[in-house]
Amino acid sequence: MRKFERRDFLKAAAASAALAAAGCAGSSYKARVVVVGGGFGGATAAKYLRLWEPALEVVLVERANVFTSCPMSNLVLAGFTSMDDIRQGYDGLRRHGVQVVNDEVTAIDAAKKTLRLERGGDLSYDRLIVSPGIDFNFGEIQGYEPAMQAGKVLHAWKAGSQTIELRRQLEQMPDGGVYILSIPLAPYRCPPGPYERASVIAEYFKRSKPRSKVLVLDANPDITSKAGLFKAAWKDYYAGIIEYRGNSKAVGIEAATLTVKLEVEDVKGDVLNVVPPHGAGDIARKAGLVTTNNRWCDVDWRSMESKAVPGVHVLGDATLSAPAMPKSASMANNHAKIAAAAIVEILSGRTPAPVQVLNTCYSFVSQKEAVRVSSVHAWDEKDRTLKALPGGGVSAARSEAEGSYAWSWARNIWADTLA
Numbered sequence: 001m002r003k004f005e006r007r008d009f010l011k012a013a014a015a016s017a018a019l020a021a022a023g024c025a026g027s028s029y030k031a032r033v034v035v036v037g038g039g040f041g042g043a044t045a046a047k048y049l050r051l052w053e054p055a056l057e058v059v060l061v062e063r064a065n066v067f068t069s070c071p072m073s074n075l076v077l078a079g080f081t082s083m084d085d086i087r088q089g090y091d092g093l094r095r096h097g098v099q100v101v102n103d104e105v106t107a108i109d110a111a112k113k114t115l116r117l118e119r120g121g122d123l124s125y126d127r128l129i130v131s132p133g134i135d136f137n138f139g140e141i142q143g144y145e146p147a148m149q150a151g152k153v154l155h156a157w158k159a160g161s162q163t164i165e166l167r168r169q170l171e172q173m174p175d176g177g178v179y180i181l182s183i184p185l186a187p188y189r190c191p192p193g194p195y196e197r198a199s200v201i202a203e204y205f206k207r208s209k210p211r212s213k214v215l216v217l218d219a220n221p222d223i224t225s226k227a228g229l230f231k232a233a234w235k236d237y238y239a240g241i242i243e244y245r246g247n248s249k250a251v252g253i254e255a256a257t258l259t260v261k262l263e264v265e266d267v268k269g270d271v272l273n274v275v276p277p278h279g280a281g282d283i284a285r286k287a288g289l290v291t292t293n294n295r296w297c298d299v300d301w302r303s304m305e306s307k308a309v310p311g312v313h314v315l316g317d318a319t320l321s322a323p324a325m326p327k328s329a330s331m332a333n334n335h336a337k338i339a340a341a342a343i344v345e346i347l348s349g350r351t352p353a354p355v356q357v358l359n360t361c362y363s364f365v366s367q368k369e370a371v372r373v374s375s376v377h378a379w380d381e382k383d384r385t386l387k388a389l390p391g392g393g394v395s396a397a398r399s400e401a402e403g404s405y406a407w408s409w410a411r412n413i414w415a416d417t418l419a
């Protein structure tokens, strides 16, 4: 057996200190569930585990000390809302008895049922939930990383410091400038998100620098979500401002000349917003949870348990999406409830029952008007996956009423996730 060394002792002590600081006094609990990632999936799962089984010890490990919402972050870019409006702390979860540890998980040992924290220490678990969101495959776009480090290209596809920087660059761009938004091939996080971004930034330009352009370079052949509604809004409101080009995949960035290289031509801009292809967050890869295309994690949709690593449940954008299921906050929130209910059942010696889930996703096409897409997904015993039921669909037309529902949706999901 390996000798227990001084550094092991220091690490164990650090992990205990992290838990003590998070409010874990003792271990009279039935079992410990650790959740990695306090975004829409992880935070919701932590809360609902405590609500549905108060005898569980629930530890949430999140590297950021505040939650920042991607939904509504496009409105920050357009100057229609502020970063403060899309941020909140984790005290709501603490009030539910969740122990929130502000740290980064650097490794998971599923055989030993432990995980390692960056600041030191190992945490043990009975069941693990991993909801790490996405990380980018920067290597697929030549020159991306050095250009990003030089501040010449941004993705702003994780809300936070890049959102603030992109807003700054848009404000500083002279009237008559070109803002380039490049979209990766589907599947990517939030199918309608890029088209919402193009719309609200176009409205900002129309009001504040009307000679400027939004150039959308889409790797996909056409708009991937709510296409008719976006096209109608662009024709009615942003003719001459938004130019859309399908089949335009970014393959390189030239920082010195602010150029996006496509497969057949090069395009110059003044502000480069290139969203690289992405896959499950890095910790999912390190833990052996990635099963498909070196990007996504396949799960059993009745429990969200990984098909690769038993005892570990994967949620949100990191999953290999079920047919017609988008990567959205709405879905991550539903995945969390499937997992929380299933874990309560499994730890009580029962078998989880299949469920139905609902996705609703709003997109703004101007400061006040929005459009919506909805779908219901149910377990299909034959194909052993969640499948979209007939029905659902998109708004008949854009409207201010949908815009106010969009804000209600956001406030409700933030409360359901964190309060």
Ligand SMILES: Cc1cc2nc3c(=O)[nH]c(=O)nc-3n(C[C@H](O)[C@H](O)[C@H](O)COP(=O)(O)OP(=O)(O)OC[C@H]3O[C@@H](n4cnc5c(N)ncnc54)[C@H](O)[C@@H]3O)c2cc1C
Pocket (backbone or CB within 6 Å): 036, 037, 038, 039, 040, 041, 042, 061, 062, 063, 064, 069, 070, 071, 072, 073, 074, 103, 104, 105, 106, 131, 132, 133, 134, 156, 157, 158, 159, 189, 190, 193, 281, 282, 283, 315, 316, 317, 318, 327, 328, 329, 330, 331, 332, 360, 361, 362, 363
């Ligand atoms: C611009 C934009 C607009 C969007 N608008 C909408 C919308 O209107 N409606 C909608 O439904 N969806 C929307 N989405 C999609 C939505 O944001 C995501 O689908 C959702 O955040 C996925 O939740 P998640 O839990 O999988 O990941 P996240 O919410 O990204 O959470 C992952 C968390 O894990 C943490 N983490 C990762 N690795 C570690 C580690 N090793 N240790 C500790 N912590 C770690 C991260 O810090 C992060 O907090 C939008 C996305 C974007 C980019």
